[in-house]
Amino acid sequence: xxxxxxxxxxSASIGDRVIITCRASQRISTYLNWYQQKPxxxxxxxxxGSSSVQSGVPSxxxxxxxxxxxxxxxxxxxxxxFATYYCQQSYSTPYTFGxxxxxxxx
Amino acid sequence: DVQLVxxxxxxxxxxxxxRLSCAASGFNFNNFWMHWVRQLPGKGLEWISRINYxxxxxxxxxxxxxxxxxxxxAKNTLYLQMNSLRADDSGLYFCARGAMAGTWxxxxxxxxxxLVTVSS
Numbered sequence: 001x002x003x004x005x006x007x008x009x010x011s012a013s014i015g016d017r018v019i020i021t022c023r024a025s026q027r028i029s030t031y032l033n034w035y036q037q038k039p040x041x042x043x044x045x046x047x048x049g050s051s052s053v054q055s056g057v058p059s060x061x062x063x064x065x066x067x068x069x070x071x072x073x074x075x076x077x078x079x080x081x082f083a084t085y086y087c088q089q090s091y092s093t094p095y096t097f098g099x100x101x102x103x104x105x106x
Numbered sequence: 107d108v109q110l111v112x113x114x115x116x117x118x119x120x121x122x123x124x125r126l127s128c129a130a131s132g133f134n135f136n137n138f139w140m141h142w143v144r145q146l147p148g149k150g151l152e153w154i155s156r157i158n159y160x161x162x163x164x165x166x167x168x169x170x171x172x173x174x175x176x177x178x179x180a181k182n183t184l185y186l187q188m189n190s191l192r193a194d195d196s197g198l199y200f201c202a203r204g205a206m207a208g209t210w211x212x213x214x215x216x217x218x219x220x221l222v223t224v225s226s
Contacts, residue, residue, distance in 0.1 A: 048212035
């Protein structure tokens with residue numbers, strides 16, 4: 001299953017609302033997870049099952065979608081949100097990731 | 107606290123072998139699926155292997171036949187035996203906790219990673 005994220009990079013300002021999309025090459029129900037990775041650190045789980053927010057993750061992060069099309073929304077961007085975001089399907093092995101979306105400060 | 111700590115990375119010549127370890131603590135290791143994921147330099151994430159709590163394994167095509175995942179539940183440790191290493195296996199290798207029965211198949215948490223460099 002191929003996962004395609006868009007955009008590959010994105011510039012935004014503090015306080016902006018950002019939407020990142022992820023498309024699967026076949027239907028994966030809601031077996032879609034989102035991770036955040038900052039330089040030099042391991043990925044961190046943000047959203048699982050397409051829309052469930054992991055414990056400890058700020059409520060400004062939300063996810064939606066099912067089947068093949070998914071979105072990650074970040075409301076009111078904070079300085080600590082500038083990072084790279086990856087979607088991942090956990091419907092079947094190999095558990096493929098999207099290519100990443102690098103979110104940069106405008 | 108739930109923690110995963112990888113070790114065993116290093117510099118190895120093409121065709122050589124390495125064994126990575128991932129020491130787990132803070133949770134019932136034997137109840138969880140475990141995964142290895144790698145990140146090539148400046149690139150994205152690639153899932154490479156999974157081992158279930160019953161020992162069933164799965165591999166990415168890119169490593170099948172060369173890498174072997176295993177676990178020692180008595181030692182709370184996950185392993186990745188890597189043979190016939192190639193230059194394009196160079197990267198940062200993460201272990202990650204997967205699902206347990208009745209929970210969602212997502213990866214959380216991840217270790218800090220161990221660096222593998224394959225070069226002559």
